Amino acid sequence: MKTSDFYYDLPQELIAQTPLERRDGSRLMLLNKETGAVEHRHFYDLPQFLRPGDCLVLNDSRVLPARLLGHRDPSGGAVEVLLLIDRGEGKWECLVRPGRKMHAGQKIVFGDGTLLTATVEKELPGGNRIVSFHYEGIFLEILEQLGRMPLPPYIKAELQDPERYQTVYSREVGSAAAPTAGLHFTRELLGQIEAMGVKLCYVTLHVGLGTFRPVKEDDPTEHEMHSEYCMISAGTAETINATRRNGGRVICVGTTSCRTIESWAAEDGTLKESAGWTSIYIFPGYRFKALDCLITNFHLPESTLIMLVSALAGREHVLDAYAEAVKERYRFFSFGDAMFIS
Structure with a gap:
């Protein structure tokens, strides 16, 4: 495995510089992790692909105007x-x-x-x-x-409304960057999801700027992963455990939620109240213990995050899906479109 195995060509104009006027109006690519099949929808269609008994795991960290x-x-x-x-x-x-x-x-x-x-x-x-x-x-x-909002280095435009770089459910102040997969949710969409019998639960991972640090080593396993502080409450742990016991799917919203629960999950996938620093590094070959599905944005080439999604859905499936996203002119990165891997 080489770092260059996770490269893809992205035209600069596809890097989203500003958020859409409607949070849940972004596009949503559905990716079947078993077959690699993709489907093009919109984020407001997400409830159609959830089931009663599933749970969504959301990161409630709030970005500091740092x-x-x-x-x-x-x-x-x-x-x-x-x-x-x-x-x-x-x-x-x-x-x-x-x-x-x-x-x-x-x-x-x-x-x-x-x-x-x-x-x-x-x-x-x-x-x-x-x-x-x-x-x-x-x-x-x-x-x-x-303070001002610390936008990622690839965003050159000035942000008019700082709240658009916060999720609507953010509450625990401490991140240097937003958990961007959650930016697509509105309160109305979350209410609709909850009303259909999907549980919502929250973890906290304070996102560090290391999330943007490129992998410079030719062998990605030699990359030194950054540390971030994260917490799982007793209530969230029990919701996830109950979901798994009852046959529901654990769906993480964002790589930060994924890294949090995978950091603290026992070998059998069970969780308990936990807090501490994590430097978990997920790349192909990793066996997921608690997560079933992932809602995520599109990530930088040769980054630890595209390696994480490749661990879940397979490198070839992910790179084929990204090539399709480029062809279909999806918007990429923090203010860009989303993918649901199931």
Whole structure:
């Protein structure tokens, strides 16, 4: 197996730059993981392909407005700070630009300095920094005023409504990127799904920027997978266990929900209340323990995420489906169209 085995050619114009006006108006490709057969529908058609007794597993993480623009004190040079991991007591692990100017002891001012300032505490291996923030009041409220949404690097357009990079069910603040498969759901669609006897349950995985890190090694098994914090409640664990006992399907919404339940599932697929860091790396050859089906967006070539969907549906089936999506002019990546693998 080589990383290049997961390459596909994608015209730049198919990378969605803005969300559609209607969340559930995106296209939905149905992919049969056994046969590779595909069908073209719309996301609002999803209830037709669910069954009473199934359960949907959704990631309720909410994206931090984690991109802060400021200037170095006293030089005035512009800086950008991206919050990655809360290390406690006002300290965060951050990505900073320009890195060559941001050494330990450097002071940073955001806005006019009345709400928020910071000091670079430490340089970490790999280039990230530990930054100590100085403020009065509630940090998240200050972020809502000063922070911007940290959109993926392939999105160049300005986002007009920050809520469009949040799922309608987001509630646990902590992600540096959205769990994008969930962006297609409306409250009305979720209500319709629940009314037909499909259970909804929630996990939390705080998405890190490592999700966009390319696989640079020729042998993908040598790639060092990033870590992300995730949680499963007792109620969610029991819903998933009951679904499996009763013959229903466990359908994960997004690779983040998939990675969460697969991280904590026992060999027999059962789950219990769990929390901690996961660096699970799923690629072809992996045996899924708890997941049956997956709702997901279309992923970057040679990425760990296209390897994950290939583990579920087979590399050839996935690449054939992606070629069909390109031919049919689907919209790709975070604000793009979706796929239901069953």
